[in-house]
Amino acid sequence: MVQQKIREKARELLTKKAVDLIIGFGEGTLPLRATPLFIRSHEEADRLIWNSFCENNLSTYLHKLSQFKVGLIVKGCDARSIIALSLEKRFKPDQLFLIGVPCQRMVDRRRVKKAVKGEILRAHEQGDQIIVEGEDFKTTLKRDDFLYPSCQDCIHRTPIKADVLVGNPVEESPLIETHPEVKEFEKKSSEERWRFFEKESSRCIRCYACREVCPMCYCAECFVDSSNPKWMEKGLSPQDLEFYHIVRAYHQTGRCSGCGACERACPMEIRLTYLTQKLNLDVKELFGFETGIDADVPPPLSTFEIDDRQEFIK
Amino acid sequence: MKLKLDKKDFKPFLQRLIDEYDLYGPVQLEEGVSVFKKIDQFEEIDLTHPNSQKPPKEIFFPQSEVMFRYEKVGKQNQIISLEEGKKERILFGARPCDIEAISIIEKVFVGEEYTDVYFLEKRKKTTIIGLGCNHPLSTCFCSSAGGDPFLRAGSDLFFIDLGEAYFVELLTEKGMVFHKNKFFKETDPKDLTFVKELEEKAFEKVGFSIPVDGIEKRLDLMGESSFWDRVHEKCIGCRICTYLCPTCHCFDMVDEGEHQRGQRVRNWDSCLSPLYSLETSGHNPRPTSRERTRQRLMHKFNYFPKNFNQVACVGCGRCILYCPVHFDIRKAIIWTSPKRPKRFEGGMI
Numbered sequence: 159m160v161q162q163k164i165r166e167k168a169r170e171l172l173t174k175k176a177v178d179l180i181i182g183f184g185e186g187t188l189p190l191r192a193t194p195l196f197i198r199s200h201e202e203a204d205r206l207i208w209n210s211f212c213e214n215n216l217s218t219y220l221h222k223l224s225q226f227k228v229g230l231i232v233k234g235c236d237a238r239s240i241i242a243l244s245l246e247k248r249f250k251p252d253q254l255f256l257i258g259v260p261c262q263r264m265v266d267r268r269r270v271k272k273a274v275k276g277e278i279l280r281a282h283e284q285g286d287q288i289i290v291e292g293e294d295f296k297t298t299l300k301r302d303d304f305l306y307p308s309c310q311d312c313i314h315r316t317p318i319k320a321d322v323l324v325g326n327p328v329e330e331s332p333l334i335e336t337h338p339e340v341k342e343f344e345k346k347s348s349e350e351r352w353r354f355f356e357k358e359s360s361r362c363i364r365c366y367a368c369r370e371v372c373p374m375c376y377c378a379e380c381f382v383d384s385s386n387p388k389w390m391e392k393g394l395s396p397q398d399l400e401f402y403h404i405v406r407a408y409h410q411t412g413r414c415s416g417c418g419a420c421e422r423a424c425p426m427e428i429r430l431t432y433l434t435q436k437l438n439l440d441v442k443e444l445f446g447f448e449t450g451i452d453a454d455v456p457p458p459l460s461t462f463e464i465d466d467r468q469e470f471i472k
Numbered sequence: 473m474k475l476k477l478d479k480k481d482f483k484p485f486l487q488r489l490i491d492e493y494d495l496y497g498p499v500q501l502e503e504g505v506s507v508f509k510k511i512d513q514f515e516e517i518d519l520t521h522p523n524s525q526k527p528p529k530e531i532f533f534p535q536s537e538v539m540f541r542y543e544k545v546g547k548q549n550q551i552i553s554l555e556e557g558k559k560e561r562i563l564f565g566a567r568p569c570d571i572e573a574i575s576i577i578e579k580v581f582v583g584e585e586y587t588d589v590y591f592l593e594k595r596k597k598t599t600i601i602g603l604g605c606n607h608p609l610s611t612c613f614c615s616s617a618g619g620d621p622f623l624r625a626g627s628d629l630f631f632i633d634l635g636e637a638y639f640v641e642l643l644t645e646k647g648m649v650f651h652k653n654k655f656f657k658e659t660d661p662k663d664l665t666f667v668k669e670l671e672e673k674a675f676e677k678v679g680f681s682i683p684v685d686g687i688e689k690r691l692d693l694m695g696e697s698s699f700w701d702r703v704h705e706k707c708i709g710c711r712i713c714t715y716l717c718p719t720c721h722c723f724d725m726v727d728e729g730e731h732q733r734g735q736r737v738r739n740w741d742s743c744l745s746p747l748y749s750l751e752t753s754g755h756n757p758r759p760t761s762r763e764r765t766r767q768r769l770m771h772k773f774n775y776f777p778k779n780f781n782q783v784a785c786v787g788c789g790r791c792i793l794y795c796p797v798h799f800d801i802r803k804a805i806i807w808t809s810p811k812r813p814k815r816f817e818g819g820m821i
Contacts, residue, residue: 186798188611193798194706214797218708222761272504277522277609361501363526363535366745367710367796383747391728392739393536423796425525425712427505 160259161208163324164231167257169203171229177255180229181219183212189281189290190267194219206231210265210283210301215239215419218373220249227253233261235308237317238415238450239373245456246413248376258320260328263302263309268427270304273297302333308418308431311337318451339432340439355433359403360396361426368420368430369406374413381405407433412441412457415450473642475656476663477631482638485655487514489562493599496531497564498524508563519565522609523788527718528566532574532594533581535715535740539590539725543733561598565631568623569614569786571602573718575626579780580721590738599646602627606670608678611789613802616682619786621674632667639667682802683809684773684783690808691774703804704765706797711742713791713799714768719784722748743767769804 168180184195184205192211197203208231216230217239232240237258243249265288271278276292283289288299311334316327335341343351366382369375381389382402390398407430414434421430441447444467445458477485489495490511497517500506506521508528541552566574578595581588605612605621614620624630628647632639640656642648650656694700714720724741728734741748744765749758758764776784785801792800 187800187803188792188798191798193800196702196705219706268504277607279610361505363715365711365715365742367708367712370708370710371796391737392724392726393728393737395536419796423710423712425716425794427502 160325161206164208164257164259165203165206167322167324168197168206168229169200171255172197172200172203176227177229178226179223180206180231180257181216182206182231182257183208183214186211189278190265190270208259210262210288211267213264213267213306213419213422215371215373215415215417217243218371218419220254220373221376224249224253227255229255229257231257231259232317232320233259233264233417234312234315234317235261235415235417235450236373237319238314239417241319241450241453242413242415242457243373244453254321256317256320256322258317258323260316260323260325261309261312262328263305263312263315263333265301265304266306266422270299273299273304305333306418306422307338308416308421308435310334312416314451319453336439337431337435339429340435343432343436355403356396356400358428358430359399361428362394362399362403363426364392364394364399364402365425367423367425368428371419371423372410373415373417373419374410375406403428403430403433407437410434411437412445412447412459413449414438473648473651474659474664475640475642475651476634476659477638477640477655478657479636479638481655483514485653486511486517486564488655489564490514492560494557494559494561495564496528496561508566511564517565519603522607523567523612523790523793525716525790525794527570527573527716527788527790528563529570529573529577529718529721531561531563531598532591533577533721533723537590537738539736539738541733541735542729544731556593556597559597561594562601563598564601565603566600566627567605567788568602568621568625568627569605569612569617569619569788570718571600571626572614572619572623572786573788574600576719576776576780576782576784576786577721579782599628599649600626601629601631604630604632604670605674606633608674609789609793611792612678613682613684613787613789615675615678615787616680616684617783617785617787618684621678622671632670634663634666634670637663639663678787682787682805684785684787684805687773687783687805687808688777691770694808699807700762700766703769703807704761707744707761707765707799708797709744709746709761709764710796711740711744712794712796713801714742714744715740716790716794718786718788718790719772724748743771769801773805773808 171177179196179198182195183192185207186193190211192207194214194216195205215236217236274290274297276295278290278292280291281288286301288301290297311332313330313332390401416435416438418431447458495511496508497511498506498521499509499516500518506524507526508524508531511517538554540554543550581591608621624643628644630641630643642651722741723738725736725738727736746756750756758767772784
């Protein structure tokens with residue numbers, strides 16, 4: 159069982175002091191949730207868990223742990239973030255020990271909650287089903303009907319980069335062809351696209367959770383926080399909210415692994431991955447580049463070739 | 473005074489309020505995303521969400537608020553104050569925890585030394601209609617934090633959903649204004665029994681399992697405890713818990729515009745952001761999330777009780793529900809205490 163193997167590996171690494179700490183997932187206090195867990199002693203290894211609720215991209219923690227040797231549990235998308243970050247020289251190569259877990263695709267807790275009436279008090283997985291229980295109901299749901307949008311079209315579930323792989327590599331076929339919301343978005347006219355974007359960003363409360371959970375958002379000073387020069391105001395005017403969301407997304411071009419952490423973090427349920435995933439598809443089409451696949455190829459927007467496409471310069 | 477409002481009269485009753493007052497109530501912006509905002513049409517009101525994402529504190533203390541405008545005319549600088557709306561306001565459908573939180577913020581904004589006119593103006597003009605919590609969530613711990621799901625304090629009128637009707641209590645002078653409202657009817661004794669049943673059921677559900685009691689004293693001894701070295705680790709430093717907290721009330725003031733004309737605005741701020749405590753020199757007295765997490769918890773459970781004799785947490789559970797890394801404040805509270813309920817065993821945070 160994957161969970162058992164994660165614990166064994168963690169115990170081994172901590173016992174022989176190969177790492178200072180391991181970041182994995184622990185049991186949440188709420189149903190349908192796991193929580194990032196930092197452990198430093200082999201006695202704590204049994205607190206590590208693995209299930210379809212391990213939704214966080216833990217590589218985001220590396221920025222504040224540069225002085226430690228870290229053992230990190232990574233899914234396919236998380237490992238891609240690690241490759242993207244190492245291209246940007248965010249850590250020393252020997253600073254990490256990656257425990258790769260082929261991912262079963264993560265369950266969208268909010269969609270599960272919306273599928274039932276009443277508060278979910280208990281939930282567990284059984285094969286390809288999720289069983290949720292409340293005070294006066296017990297419902298069985300098909301797991302694959304409740305996946306995060308970013309997980310549905312994922313074709314890199316097995317970590318490309320890992321020091322050890324627990325569990326067997328999975329078959330890399332997407333459940334659906336394209337991210338469901340990207341497909342919808344592409345069908346819209348530019349005016350409709352703008353209205354959709356406007357409506358989504360209007361709910362923003364500027365908590366910056368999307369920025370903080372993103373492993374690629376690590377600027378020492380984010381453009382929204384800069385007061386000299388001041389790029390934008392700090393209130394809730396539509397132009398400021400839209401400016402934040404458009405620049406946040408564009409800053410990810412060629413750098414986003416499509417993990418979906420930003421969208422999962424948003425308390426206002428703003429759709430965010432339709433934008434980043436659309437950019438990912440554009441980058442793939444225009445430059446034949448996918449983030450975090452090849453540790454030797456820098457992202458297209460941070461390099462240049464003499465024969466680069468130039469027809470957009472008029 | 474105890475009265476009753478039939479559900480069939482609910483629409484005309486509220487419509488009347490919408491016509492005569494500025495009415496604020498819970499609205500779903502998107503399926504499952506609820507906030508309090510001004511209601512223009514009855515249909516906008518949505519009472520199905522158990523606990524709005526954004527608490528109604530923003531009705532009194534908006535996330536972004538223009539304080540005044542300024543303009544340079546010739547050589548003269550002019551300050552233009554903004555007129556607050558004249559209309560009386562009603563906050564409808566707020567939960568007892570959120571109403572308690574408004575009283576907590578009021579202790580800061582309307583104090584002996586300072587009075588925040590922006591808050592006070594809105595507060596004075598507002599009649600609060602509270603709504604009892606028949607179905608508290610499993611994340612609710614209001615009773616442990618000194619409240620309860622049917623706490624009347626702070627409400628001018630209090631509604632309890634009886635299914636076919638609302639049980640209505642007029643509690644204050646502002647509430648008594650409604651005593652002749654044509655939609656209100658007499659209650660009968662069995663309504664009272666039903667209310668009691670609902671209250672008991674909700675109390676039982678919320679329970680008293682979170683040891684908030686005595687936390688101020690415990691934290692007195694924990695300033696440099698190793699507790700802080702671990703409790704902050706998974707915090708990513710976003711502002712969700714502070715912005716969605718009904719009692720958090722920090723703000724930042726900025727001037728928008730240029731020196732010819734512009735406006736002074738105050739925006740919510742969060743102690744979990746490094747920018748909050750960053751000084752002009754570049755020094756930051758709270759340099760890491762360890763210090764910032766400590767500040768958040770200390771302010772709620774140590775400094776605030778020292779100043780105001782009450783913890784700055786009402787147990788609404790929003791920070792637990794919406795934290796992207798699932799930080800559970802109940803666990804942090806429990807870890808300061810030797811008494812730990814069984815379900816929270818199995819390691820720290």
